[in-house]
Amino acid sequence: MDENTLKQANQYVTELFAQEDEALRWIQGEALRNELPPISIQPFEGRLLQWLMRLIDARKVVEIGTLAGYSTVWMARALPADGKLYTLEKSSKHANVARESFRHASVSARIELMEGNAQDSLRKLSAQAPFDFVFIDADKTGYLDYLAWALDNLRVGGIVAAHNAFRNGGTVQPKSDDDYAMQKFNxxxxxxxxxxSTILSVGDGLAVGTKKG
Ligand SMILES: C[S@@+](CC[C@H](N)C(=O)[O-])C[C@H]1O[C@@H](n2cnc3c(N)ncnc32)[C@H](O)[C@@H]1O
Incomplete structure (x- = not known):
């Protein structure tokens, strides 16, 4: 599929399965107004995360890399009423925008935002293990450590999912340190x-692994 046809196919999936509501559009608007980098997942990737979470009845979830909370809200909406999502963010500017996003989308009760370096937050979170689902979407050079943590802290049948498995072609023809880090992670x-495990060829690639018994 050429680039233009792929774009149209993604739009087609979005219109059918992943339409944004007012809250999700508001979050992206806030991210722009606050000059956050435009590096969130896309709507059809959010829908895929929801689908994977529901497939395994995920109730306790960890997200590494919050930004404005766009992916967090997609995932929080796939949780049962007593579910919990811990989202980890080192930038206090991003964390402040995300808190507003959670209020606006009325999902604050199901989310705990842990501000600080993900490595420190993960150390603390081990006490709450096991988790059902871990979504990695932060610094690429940290992905291997996040994978090791997920392996130790997921339940059997739980899923670890990592965004940007393709890095826009960078994992096939690496140029930057982040491309090489992603290649090592994959x-x-x-x-x-x-x-x-495998890589789902959706968006920028979602690397996924289910923990075996
Ligand atoms: C790609 S963005 C996350 C996008 C978000 N998941 C979404 O789709 O809406 C990556 C985020 O991870 C944060 N981050 C990077 N390194 C981090 C670290 N070591 N600990 C915690 N957060 C980190 C960045 O500040 C940034 O907000």
Whole structure:
């Protein structure tokens, strides 16, 4: 599929399955107004995360990398009423925008935003393990550590999902340190015997692994 046809296909999926409501559009508007980088997931990727969460009845979820809380809101909406989503963000500017996003989307009660370096927050979160779902979408050089944490802290049947598995072609023809880091992460995921893994070719690639028994 050429680039233009792929764009149209993504638009087609979005219109059928992943239309944004007022709250999701508001969040993206706030992100722009606050000059946050335009690096959130796309609507059809949010829908995929919801679908994966519901497939395994995910109730306890960790997200690494909040930004304005756009992906967080997609995921929070797939939780049952007693579900909990911990989202980790090191930038206090991003965290402040995200808190407003959660209020605007009326999902604050199901979300705990942990401000600070993800490595520190994850250390604290281990006490709440096991988790059902871990979504990684932060610094690429941290992905291997986040994968190791997920392996230790997911329940059997739980899913680890990592955004930007393709890095817009950068993992096939790496140029930057982040491209090489992502390449290493994908290779580690493929070699990991405790996970049943692949890359879903949706958007910028979602690397996924299910923890085996
Ligand atoms: C790609 S954005 C997240 C996008 C968000 N998941 C979405 O789709 O709406 C990555 C975020 O991770 C945060 N981040 C990067 N490194 C981090 C770290 N070591 N600990 C916590 N957050 C980090 C950045 O500040 C940024 O807000």
């Amino acid at each position: 290779a580690a995921l493929a070699a990991e015997k405790r996970l049943d």
